[in-house]
Amino acid sequence: MEKIYEFLKTAGTYYLATVEGDQPRVRPFGTIDLFEGRLYIQTGKVKDVSKQIHANPKIEICAFKDGAWLRVAAKAYADDRIEAQEHMLAAYPSLQGMYKPGDGNTEVFCLKEGIATFSSFTAAPEVIQF
Numbered sequence: 224m225e226k227i228y229e230f231l232k233t234a235g236t237y238y239l240a241t242v243e244g245d246q247p248r249v250r251p252f253g254t255i256d257l258f259e260g261r262l263y264i265q266t267g268k269v270k271d272v273s274k275q276i277h278a279n280p281k282i283e284i285c286a287f288k289d290g291a292w293l294r295v296a297a298k299a300y301a302d303d304r305i306e307a308q309e310h311m312l313a314a315y316p317s318l319q320g321m322y323k324p325g326d327g328n329t330e331v332f333c334l335k336e337g338i339a340t341f342s343s344f345t346a347a348p349e350v351i352q353f
Contacts (some may be wrong), residue, residue: 230341236253248271253315262353265308265318265330276299295334297335308322335353339353
């Protein structure tokens with residue numbers, strides 16, 4: 224889990240794919256947290272991405288850095304605990320102007336049932352299930 228977290232954290236920006244009806248939706252994202260040994264992402268409940276994840280929890284993430292890329296396929300489950308929101312926002316102080324733990328809009332999702340694949344043009348893929 225730590226290896227996946229470190230790759231996404233140091234990449235800075237990754238791309239998150241969700242599904243809306245039968246249409247894939249992809250957008251840049253930047254929040255990733257390791258809380259209680261699990262990966263978490265964050266968004267606002269008012270955003271379309273939140274609505275899409277609630278309708279279909281299957282997501283994919285793709286990030287690229289230093290000639291390698293990571294793809295993560297997982298299910299994202301909302302974690303409404305204040306502790307999870309606090310941990311995420313402590314890791315991203317720049318978001319604290321827009322989000323507050325327990326504000327009714329801050330939402331964190333725990334990634335479960337995942338498969339992470341590290342790839343490059345020069346090495347065999349490495350697959351991690353979580």
